[in-house]
Amino acid sequence: AQSVTQLGSHVSVSEGALVLLRCNYSSSVPPYLFWYVQYPNQGLQLLLKYTSAATLVKGINGFEAEFKKSETSFHLTKPSAHMSDAAEYFCAVSEMTGSASKLTFGTGTRLQVTL
Amino acid sequence: DTGVSQNPRHKITKRGQNVTFRCDPISEHNRLYWYRQTLGQGPEFLTYFQNEAQLEKSRLLSDRFSAERPKGSFSTLEIQRTEQGDSAMYLCASSLGVGSGNTIYFGEGSWLTVV
Numbered sequence: 001a002q003s004v005t006q007l008g009s010h011v012s013v014s015e016g017a018l019v020l021l022r023c024n025y026s027s028s029v030p031p032y033l034f035w036y037v038q039y040p041n042q043g044l045q046l047l048l049k050y051t052s053a054a055t056l057v058k059g060i061n062g063f064e065a066e067f068k069k070s071e072t073s074f075h076l077t078k079p080s081a082h083m084s085d086a087a088e089y090f091c092a093v094s095e096m097t098g099s100a101s102k103l104t105f106g107t108g109t110r111l112q113v114t115l
Numbered sequence: 116d117t118g119v120s121q122n123p124r125h126k127i128t129k130r131g132q133n134v135t136f137r138c139d140p141i142s143e144h145n146r147l148y149w150y151r152q153t154l155g156q157g158p159e160f161l162t163y164f165q166n167e168a169q170l171e172k173s174r175l176l177s178d179r180f181s182a183e184r185p186k187g188s189f190s191t192l193e194i195q196r197t198e199q200g201d202s203a204m205y206l207c208a209s210s211l212g213v214g215s216g217n218t219i220y221f222g223e224g225s226w227l228t229v230v
Contacts, residue, residue, distance in 0.1 A: 102160045
């Protein structure tokens, strides 16, 4: 069974500092991996996805993530945090094989950005 | 592209009552998904449709939960005899195509509070 683990339910950074949100996956087959962002009382918005092409994936709002098979990780980074980045971030995995596109989500990391 | 639309956005109901949520996917998206999200957790997959066919419903939480997509367009999620534990946000999502790497777009969710 596939799963993702997000280390750290809360992360606080200063505005302008590096953002690093951690995600490790477990999958018996090559995975597709996703990062979604959720603002308060809203649905989820896709930040970026890994689908077996380049291991370094660039997304919206200056975020990027690197797929590391040896570490089973897909950490999300942004060089310089902005106040508007404060939100909940979810890592998700789906299986590459089969026709079902079910996503399995982590428990989320709440990012706080301080002045 | 008007996005995935869900209504009502908020519903407060008394325990034991039935509730129904509606989802309108992005036009021409053939896949439609329902997820549930409780406070402090990531979304949990419930069921999905390929056009009007419900291809997986084993993850529906109990036989009180049912979903339909009669004409392959909008979908409804019904919860019968609601319980307090059903209080959550119900997210609808849609995607185009059958690949597991296709982007899944989420609506803003329908909040259910059972009192």
